[in-house]
Amino acid sequence: MIGTTRNKGRIKQLWTAVGTVIDGGRQQQRAEREAEIARLHVRDGRAVPRHIAIIMDGNGRWATNRRLPRLMGHKAGVDSLRRVVELCHDERIPMLSVYAFSTENWGRPRDEVDGLMRLFWDVIQSDLDRLRREGVRLRHVGRLAELAPDIQDAIRDAESVTSHNDKLCLNICFNYGGRAEIVDAVRAIVANGTPADAITEDMISGALYTRDLPDPDLIIRTAGEMRLSNYLIWQAAYAEYYSTAVLWPDFGKDDFLAALDAYSQRKRRFGKLDDTPADPASPSESVESGEAAVREVPLHAEPVR
């Protein structure tokens, strides 16, 4: 009897010790994450976006201004994208998302759609090795299954060979639409048998294609338009928006740095009255919330569809 009581006491002690180790580990993990977030967000006293999303607009106008076919504008747009990837590298921005083909773009003339598909495939073939060597992780965001099989294969291959890279995560939004993404997310939640009143914002965020990515801090749109055009409409709820008249193929270092400068002067309040400078964490991804903090770790997460 006494032996049993002593054993129970030992087991309790052991559990307490295990609990301390686990909890201590969590605390340490969280402290490391907080330090990492602070390091990425504020440099030399300036707020720096950790995730930039770009609506690369104006390729067609750039080409038309030069009496060139529109596809030449998209090709010049690829050069501009290469430049911006380098700039993100230089400025230590860990994540860049670009809107390369929307679900609405299928409605463009057949030769332009075919040209954009071919261009995407060509760019993967020509740039993949360099991106891999430079530490860029490539990810596709959008409806993969609707793309041609050879493009799907190229995307899977690109994601696989760059999956361990962590210098920059480059999300190519290709056959992407924000409304389609929300529809897909709600369908998945309902298919799971979730009752209507149990559905939460975090649950929807967690079912989006971007479920393991942080929301964008800064959305840049070129060519002067002032709209989101169905781009990351859920994730953009608290993003800072920056529009420039510069056409995408002309977007260079000065334009990029001007956008970063504008961002550093914004006050992000996330709907609150706090007037502190740019806050790295939105309400739903506060470092206070354990699950949301996991969404803050984007670079090694698994690809999502």
Ligand code: FPP
């Ligand atoms: C919008 O400009 C741009 C697009 C629909 C495509 C963007 C594609 C690229 C920059 C190149 C492809 C990217 C990869 C990753 C291969 P627009 O054609 O609507 O320009 P406009 O408004 O002047 O007509």
